Amino acid sequence: MKLPFAESFKIKMVESIRRSTREEREQWLKEANYNLFSLKSDHVFIDLLTDSGTGAMSDKQWSAMMLGDESYAGARSYFNMKSALKNILGFDYFLPTHQGRAAENVLFSVLIKEGHVVPGNSHFDTTKGHIEFRKAKAIDCTIDEAKETELEHPFKGNLDLTKLEAVLSTYPKEQIPMIIVTVTCNTSGGQPVSMENMKAVRALADKYGIPVCYDSARFAENAYFIKTREDGYADKTIKEIVLEMYSYADMATMSSKKDAIVNMGGFIAMKDQELWNQASTFNIMYEGYVTYGGMSGRDMNALAQGLDEGTEFDYLETRIKQVEYLGSKLEEYGIPFQKPVGGHAIFVDARKILPHIPKEEFQAQTLGCELYLEAGIRGVEIGAILADRDPETRENRYPELELLRLALPRRTYTNNHMDVIAAALKNVYDRRDEIKNGYKIVEEAPIMRHFTVKLDRI
Numbered sequence: 253m254k255l256p257f258a259e260s261f262k263i264k265m266v267e268s269i270r271r272s273t274r275e276e277r278e279q280w281l282k283e284a285n286y287n288l289f290s291l292k293s294d295h296v297f298i299d300l301l302t303d304s305g306t307g308a309m310s311d312k313q314w315s316a317m318m319l320g321d322e323s324y325a326g327a328r329s330y331f332n333m334k335s336a337l338k339n340i341l342g343f344d345y346f347l348p349t350h351q352g353r354a355a356e357n358v359l360f361s362v363l364i365k366e367g368h369v370v371p372g373n374s375h376f377d378t379t380k381g382h383i384e385f386r387k388a389k390a391i392d393c394t395i396d397e398a399k400e401t402e403l404e405h406p407f408k409g410n411l412d413l414t415k416l417e418a419v420l421s422t423y424p425k426e427q428i429p430m431i432i433v434t435v436t437c438n439t440s441g442g443q444p445v446s447m448e449n450m451k452a453v454r455a456l457a458d459k460y461g462i463p464v465c466y467d468s469a470r471f472a473e474n475a476y477f478i479k480t481r482e483d484g485y486a487d488k489t490i491k492e493i494v495l496e497m498y499s500y501a502d503m504a505t506m507s508s509k510k511d512a513i514v515n516m517g518g519f520i521a522m523k524d525q526e527l528w529n530q531a532s533t534f535n536i537m538y539e540g541y542v543t544y545g546g547m548s549g550r551d552m553n554a555l556a557q558g559l560d561e562g563t564e565f566d567y568l569e570t571r572i573k574q575v576e577y578l579g580s581k582l583e584e585y586g587i588p589f590q591k592p593v594g595g596h597a598i599f600v601d602a603r604k605i606l607p608h609i610p611k612e613e614f615q616a617q618t619l620g621c622e623l624y625l626e627a628g629i630r631g632v633e634i635g636a637i638l639a640d641r642d643p644e645t646r647e648n649r650y651p652e653l654e655l656l657r658l659a660l661p662r663r664t665y666t667n668n669h670m671d672v673i674a675a676a677l678k679n680v681y682d683r684r685d686e687i688k689n690g691y692k693i694v695e696e697a698p699i700m701r702h703f704t705v706k707l708d709r710i
Contacts, residue, residue: 257573260566261663264311271297272628281624285706286691288620288630297628298669300658303596304469305351305509305516307662310561313513313554320550325541329549329556333519336556340491340563341468341498343521345528347535350546351518352469352507353378354539359465359505359520361534362527363429364388371419372432372467373411374398374439377638379432379467381700384643391419398440399652401590401601406481407446408590409437409474411453420460431457434467435474435497439634441655442470442594444477447485447496454500468506471497473595476568490563503527510596512558513662517551571595575660577667581674587681590655597659599634600677605684611636612648613690613710616656619680622687623656627676631658637693638702 272280272295284290288301299306321327330348337346349355360382364370368388375383375390383390393415398408411433420428433453436444457464475493479485485493498504503522508514520535522528532542539546547555561567572595579593582600590599602616609615616635623629635654642649658673680687695706 260570261310269297270294274625277625277628281621285694286617286621286709287705287707288624288632289703291624291630295628296624296630298665298673299630300597300660300673301630301632303510303659303661304507305514306664307513308664309513309515309554309558310663312561313557316553316557317550320548320553322549325543327543327549327552329552330543332556333552336559337519337521340494340559341504341521342495343498343504343523345523345525346519346521347528347531347539347542348545348547348552349518349520349535349539350516351509352467352505353382353518354546355505355507355518355520356382358531358534358538359503360386361538362530365429368427368429369419369423370430370432371411371416371428373409373434373437373445375432376434376438376467377640377700377702379434381640385699387643393419394437394440398437398443401441401588401599401604401653404591406444406477406592407449408440408443408592409434409445410449411445413449413452413456416453417456420456420462425461428460428462430463430465430503432465432467433501434469436470436477436595438469438596440653441590441599442473442596443590444474444481444595446482447478447493448482450497450500463502464500466498466501466504468504469510470595471506472511472562472568473572475563476565476572477595479565490565490568494563508555508558511562512555513562514551514555514558517547517555519545571660571662574665574667574670578658578660578670578673581670582677585674585678585681587674587677590653597657599653599655599657600631601654602633602635602656603654605681606687606690608685609687609690611650611654613692614707615690616654617707618687618690619656621691622680623677626680627672629658629673629676631656633657633702637705640699640701643699 280295321329366387371391373394380390395412397405508517588601588604602619606615616633639649689710691707
């Protein structure tokens with residue numbers, strides 16, 4: 253008899269969570285202005301808002317924290333992190349930052365100016381926000397297959413090379429500071445980029461003299477999909493695949509709260525010392541000294557250990573199989589979501605579930621609120637609210653995908669929790685025709701509004 257799959261870890265510590273009543277959740281959601289970000293965590297039963305900083309660290313990571321060197325300059329922990337980045341990504345130069353958007357802020361302060369254009373594959377919210385804040389423009393070059401949620405395609409995160417070359421050939425290279433490759437591509441459903449596509453992007457970048465930057469939050473999950481889906485990589489280790497991936501990049505930013513499995517931390521890595529020199533000035537102004545950059549020594553130690561653990565196949569297989577398990581339950585219940593299953597989350601197709609709700613009433617946000625009311629499960633809208641307003645016309649942008657993201661924290665929930673999530677979503681799906689109205693915005697920030705937006709029921 254073939255043995256069933258089992259997790260590659262055992263549980264050492266637990267944290268209690270509480271079930272609430274429907275009446276409580278209705279009151280809490282109203283007090284939060286129908287913004288799931290504004291809920292207290294104690295009012296959430298299963299929290300799928302994000303996989304960023306919400307995972308469970310290992311015994312080795314906790315041990316590494318106890319050895320953290322908190323020296324302001326030149327700490328051992330900095331050199332531990334430097335060594336890990338060199339060994340795993342192959343970069344000689346790096347700057348620690350307190351998280352991914354801080355890395356973007358520092359790097360983009362050097363490279364992105366007003367009037368620039370930045371092509372890439374479905375830039376995520378903070379990336380696009382940092383670009384548009386500098387009065388530059390993010391141009392999405394993701395393949396069209398990513399917009400068809402029912403279509404099975406192994407690498408929906410790929411850049412469309414024709415679209416990309418159209419951008420590179422239209423604008424002078426002085427106006428294009430970088431090409432951003434997001435691995436995995438969060439906005440399109442946690443979908444991976446193939447190695448073949450990375451090589452082709454590198455070739456185009458060389459042809460036009462443009463540097464390539466990897467948004468690396470989930471790079472290890474991307475490597476797992478290359479190993480399991482792309483010809484020629486089945487016998488390579490995750491670490492070998494990662495080194496090849498980054499051989500095609502000039503620089504990288506990372507929110508280490510994802511694939512390095514830490515609660516806080518990030519970095520900028522680069523191959524060019526002059527870029528490091530320029531970025532260092534902004535790192536000192538915005539983050540801290542160049543050898544700590546907003547991070548404690550203990551967090552740098554945990555990050556270095558997490559990078560090593562996060563690029564092991566057994567860990568990645570356990571992590572992604574849980575996402576696949578949730579996907580299989582939703583498939584069984586007939587609930588539409590972005591296929592194939594992504595690396596860190598299930599992206600439920602709210603437009604197909606609530607087609608009768610006008611797009612102006614925010615279908616994915618409506619679905620997210622209904623799921624919370626059903627069972628205290630918190631997801632996040634990846635749709636029109638997150639897409640924000642056009643910076644020039646100030647009109648709402650309505651993306652082609654209107655998704656509710658259910659992001660699974662690493663090593664945190666069991667498959668029993670996945671069963672609860674699936675059952676709750678099925679209950680909402682079964683009564684979808686009873687959901688008559690969505691929401692309207694009553695107050696919003698001028699940029700990256702989804703974090704703090706206030707809504708009201710229509």
